[in-house]
Amino acid sequence: MFVQIGLLAVFTHMVFQHWEPKDVTRALTVLLSGSLGSILFAKSLTASGILVAVATFIASLCLSVVFYRVSPFHPLAQYPGPILNKITQLAPMWTVYTGHQHLTNHKLHAKYGPIVRIGPNDLSIVDVDAVNSVLGAGGLPKGQYYNARQIPNAPQNIIGMRGEAHAARRKLWNRGFSPESLQGYEAGIARRASQVVNKLNESVGKETDLVKWINYFAFDVMGEMAFGRSFNMITEGDKGGIWDTLGKFALQGAIASHIPWARGVFLKVPMFSKHFGKMRQFGMGCAMQRMKSEAKVKDLWYYLSDEAGIEKVKPAVPEVSADGTFAVVAGSDTTASALSSLFWFLIMNPDVYKKVQEEIDTVYPDYADPLNTARHAKLVYLNACINETLRLHPPIPTNGPRQVPEGTRGKLVAGRHIPEGTQVYVPPYSMHRDPRYFSPEPESFIPDRWLSASSFDKASSEKAFIPFSYGPANCVGRQMAKNEMLMFASVLLQHFTFQFAPGFGGREAEKWPERRLDYLVTTRAPLLVRAKPRNT
Numbered sequence: 001m002f003v004q005i006g007l008l009a010v011f012t013h014m015v016f017q018h019w020e021p022k023d024v025t026r027a028l029t030v031l032l033s034g035s036l037g038s039i040l041f042a043k044s045l046t047a048s049g050i051l052v053a054v055a056t057f058i059a060s061l062c063l064s065v066v067f068y069r070v071s072p073f074h075p076l077a078q079y080p081g082p083i084l085n086k087i088t089q090l091a092p093m094w095t096v097y098t099g100h101q102h103l104t105n106h107k108l109h110a111k112y113g114p115i116v117r118i119g120p121n122d123l124s125i126v127d128v129d130a131v132n133s134v135l136g137a138g139g140l141p142k143g144q145y146y147n148a149r150q151i152p153n154a155p156q157n158i159i160g161m162r163g164e165a166h167a168a169r170r171k172l173w174n175r176g177f178s179p180e181s182l183q184g185y186e187a188g189i190a191r192r193a194s195q196v197v198n199k200l201n202e203s204v205g206k207e208t209d210l211v212k213w214i215n216y217f218a219f220d221v222m223g224e225m226a227f228g229r230s231f232n233m234i235t236e237g238d239k240g241g242i243w244d245t246l247g248k249f250a251l252q253g254a255i256a257s258h259i260p261w262a263r264g265v266f267l268k269v270p271m272f273s274k275h276f277g278k279m280r281q282f283g284m285g286c287a288m289q290r291m292k293s294e295a296k297v298k299d300l301w302y303y304l305s306d307e308a309g310i311e312k313v314k315p316a317v318p319e320v321s322a323d324g325t326f327a328v329v330a331g332s333d334t335t336a337s338a339l340s341s342l343f344w345f346l347i348m349n350p351d352v353y354k355k356v357q358e359e360i361d362t363v364y365p366d367y368a369d370p371l372n373t374a375r376h377a378k379l380v381y382l383n384a385c386i387n388e389t390l391r392l393h394p395p396i397p398t399n400g401p402r403q404v405p406e407g408t409r410g411k412l413v414a415g416r417h418i419p420e421g422t423q424v425y426v427p428p429y430s431m432h433r434d435p436r437y438f439s440p441e442p443e444s445f446i447p448d449r450w451l452s453a454s455s456f457d458k459a460s461s462e463k464a465f466i467p468f469s470y471g472p473a474n475c476v477g478r479q480m481a482k483n484e485m486l487m488f489a490s491v492l493l494q495h496f497t498f499q500f501a502p503g504f505g506g507r508e509a510e511k512w513p514e515r516r517l518d519y520l521v522t523t524r525a526p527l528l529v530r531a532k533p534r535n536t
């Protein structure tokens with residue numbers, strides 16, 4: 001009996017392997033058929049006989065999977081990695097859950113080299129060649145990981161789209177980030193930055209959480225930019241608890257991405273579906289309100305819904321709503337993460353802080369308007385500090401994987417053959433700390449390395465610098481993010497001197513980066529500071 005059931009398990013495994021389940025129903029069907037099949041070989045048709053047969057089948061199936069994944073027959077056998085990661089997707093899922101995916105994978109690269117097998121069918125590649133061959137035009141499409149990033153039964157937003165559908169949607173997005181469109185958003189950014197200055201003035205002499213104000217700023221900016229109305233978080237606080245929802249949504253999305261085929265079941269559990277549902281409701285609410293009221297400026301909705309009537313077929317409202325919601329998530333969490341880290345680096349590095357301060361005072365003399373973007377090009381050192389921040393603390397440290405399409409003969413990446421079906425990560429966090437591309441002292445905050453006068457090898461580092469990803473699905477909002485960061489940092493640095501609050505300095509402040517959790521976008525712990533006015 002054991003031999004027959006063992007063979008049945010191996011056969012079932014082969015079925016699984018070639019027709020990997022796309023949803024849980026198919027997975028259960030295969031499993032149930034196998035279990036029922038095993039009953040045919042049971043010694044007796046008593047309850048215990050059936051139980052032994054089914055248990056033997058399941059145990060044999062698991063063993064078959066384990067042996068195959070660590071065997072030389074597996075297509076990724078030539079790539080090194082921890083044995084547990086080779087065996088089960090649960091290992092990378094656990095790493096994601098801890099929030100230290102970027103740190104764990106970075107250590108794995110230090111141990112195993114530039115290509116690591118981080119999951120049974122997943123590779124992480126740290127090599128500048130992968131930037132173009134994986135992410136670039138003619139590279140690889142987004143992996144199945146992205147299927148789980150969609151809210152079930154909701155229309156697709158741009159992040160999960162591929163190929164021509166993606167290109168068509170991206171055309172609408174590109175219009176929303178043309179130089180003219182970006183100029184249209186500046187007044188809103190300036191208004192919100194000034195509101196934060198007012199709030200910090202109210203907190204003078206007291207400890208305040210800079211991360212909170214940055215979060216509120218980024219969210220209000222995106223509300224106005226995407227839907228033509230601010231969420232008024234700076235003035236009224238986060239009444240709907242949306243930042244809490246965003247954090248949980250990010251964690252659950254990150255975990256679900258590792259089992260995209262089981263997403264349907266995962267999201268039937270109320271604990272998990274709650275936050276997806278709340279985000280969807282939030283987006284629909286914003287969309288409904290936007291449709292009722294004419295926007296005073298050309299917001300992102302204007303471009304995404306083609307209010308100008310350029311397209312032959314107008315985009316459907318649910319799709320525009322899905323993209324609008326995504327814009328708020330993609331644009332606020334990332335920018336807020338970068339700004340929080342920028343201020344942390346400045347306060348931690350007083351010499352750098354002093355140089356930035358001097359530059360701000362020179363570029364905006366006599367209290368000239370620090371929100372004047374025409375002077376941004378002169379903020380050379382601040383720009384270098386932002387680049388260095390994005391290098392060491394990329395807001396999307398691991399990024400989502402691309403996948404070698406099934407039915408192809410694989411893909412050559414960094415001189416190695418990557419078999420079909422493999423998901424490939426090109427993690428910014430590890431790329432940005434690789435001494436081959438960023439030397440000397442790749443782990444240190446040295447903004448000068450970005451200055452044109454520095455002796456730093458910029459040719460190789462610029463190719464390896466991918467905080468906004470690369471290629472046709474790179475960040476469409478990168479210029480807006482840069483404008484926002486320069487405006488916000490300029491105005492705050494002109495008005496205040498920042499120090500860590502008493503009780504937050506020392507070890508507490510040093511440990512702050514460890515509390516940046518990588519759930520695709522990083523979540524941040526509070527950054528407690530004291531803002532001292534500079535009498536502007």
Ligand code: HEM
Pocket residue numbers: 158159170173327328330331332334335338394395396399400466467468469472473474475476477478480481
């Ligand atoms: C410092 C701030 C930002 C960083 C570091 C950043 C980073 C990224 C990265 C790494 C990706 C690629 C994600 C992937 O491949 O899965 C991406 C995509 C995207 N980002 Fe950003 N982002 C930032 C700000 C923004 C802003 C302000 C917006 C405005 C709405 C935005 C909108 C988007 C969109 C729509 C995509 C998807 C593009 C596509 O699939 O074609 N991002 N971003």
